[in-house]
Amino acid sequence: MTDLNLPDIASQALARARTLDWVGMGGIALPLMFHDQLVNAKARAGVSLDDASARGIHMSRLYLALAALEQEELTPQSIHDVLQQFLVSHEGLSATAYLQLDFDALIKRPALISPLAGWKSYPIRINARLRDEVFHVELSVQVEYSSTCPCSAALARQLIQQQFAKDFADQPLSHEALNAWLGSAEGIVATPHSQRSTAIVEVRLATLAADLPAYTLIDEIEAALGTAVQTAVKRADEQAFALANGQNLMFCEDAARRVDEALRRMPNLTAFKVGITHAESLHAHDAVAHTSWNW
Template sequence: MNTLTLPDIAAQISAHQQALDSVGMQDIALPINLAGQRINTRADVGVSLDDGDARGIHMSRLYLALQALEHDALSPATLQQLLDQFLDSHQGLSEQASIQLRGEALLSRPALISPLTGWKSYPFEIRAHQNSLEGYVELQTEVAYSSTCPCSAALTRQLIQQRFIEDFANQALDHTKLLAWLGSPQGIVATPHSQRSYAILQVRLHKECVELPLVELIDVAERALGTAVQTAVKRADEQAFALANGQNLMFCEDAARRLHSALREQSAFSAFHLRVVHAESLHAHDAVAVSRWNWNQS
């Protein structure tokens, strides 16, 4: 019988005697339960190596601890417990622990008018950090929407006014003829440009927050913007979407301010950082606006 003890190379003394900010693993396949569904994610995990004499950490302990997230619904509490386990399993070696999860949530979204529904994919990231004194949990997601340029809309209206003057100058207005003109390419000679746009939202959760409000964050953003991209639509839905775009003209600055105001009203968030990107259809570059609240102070 072989009675030799298996070697533990990680427990050996380091030849360099240098502490490290973080050591761990990235891109670990991990299923989680979030927003009422099973989601495949990729996880990055790590702990600090504060003992400069130690050669390495026990990575298998981090990997095995992740199994707890496969069964229970993901929450700030379960993330806290996981990071505490990371640190407990590395007593004397590590004082800080972190995890980052990346995935996509599929949410069923209704059409604007018709009874149709369809699925939309929302990429998200969850980041949690813990040390001996405090910890935090952050949630990030991306929301796609349509933005119609206010300047383009104003220039379009002016062109239509000019064409109206040209076509009806010194004429008595006939209701039937005018209605036909308004419904024809001859009358509506221009349309404002719009583009698919994106809002990247990062929020830090209050310590009292008991859930990960991914769906709530998405809903808040889409209500504030008013023109979230659609899934299944009929013509009535497409017309309603055109109306929503016309009533929600937005520069990137407007979108950022709307989102800032909406997030400030949410009691679950202690800080946030948002970035909106309008993928311009007029220019070859994108328009970008950034806003934050308490982010640098957190």
């Protein structure tokens, strides 16, 4: 028996006609090649339903078209081709095609000082849309870093100054005594608080972009912030990380401005938006900042 002999309820006209913005499927398991790495993605695929008299779309045609992404490296062109196939297979029904891909990219990162290295997982999201030959691709990455509060650092320094004045009020100051005091818990009586923080950055790529620059985007964000979280470390790496935090004191507003500045220097971006979250260690709530350009 062929499909021609089976009833097609979805193609039947409706008495009460209405168009729909988006119809499709979510949570589709899909293996992808991304930067020469096989990733386990979840796809959300759909088209608009612009024929008001049609009851539904042909979801299986969307599902089958996604198989083309398994065969080669994921690029803007390969995504465009799949969206084009969505529309070809729904000619007369749909004018707009959509695709969202979510997966984690694994990148091996070296330690700051020692020869150790370890893997970090970066959530990636790709949103694409095709309508009237106009193609948009938006790439989103999530980066974790450490943020040390400038206010807390200033308050800690003040307490250390007060302790210094107290401890050396009635004794001569020598290099040896001061060096010992600086290395003691009795001298450094306070430390600033820091927290694990998150930058979620979404960029819109130029129409002629040849690739999906997720790794470059992640590198630029981490370089701008200066305190990306680490993987395998030795004590020398932990000390270097403490130094990086001390040299990169930042409120969430500072982090947002740093990332904004880095993104404006990147080529082939036509728009971006940045979301910064500092998961406060002092408060029970988060500190949040957002910025955008052309979004």
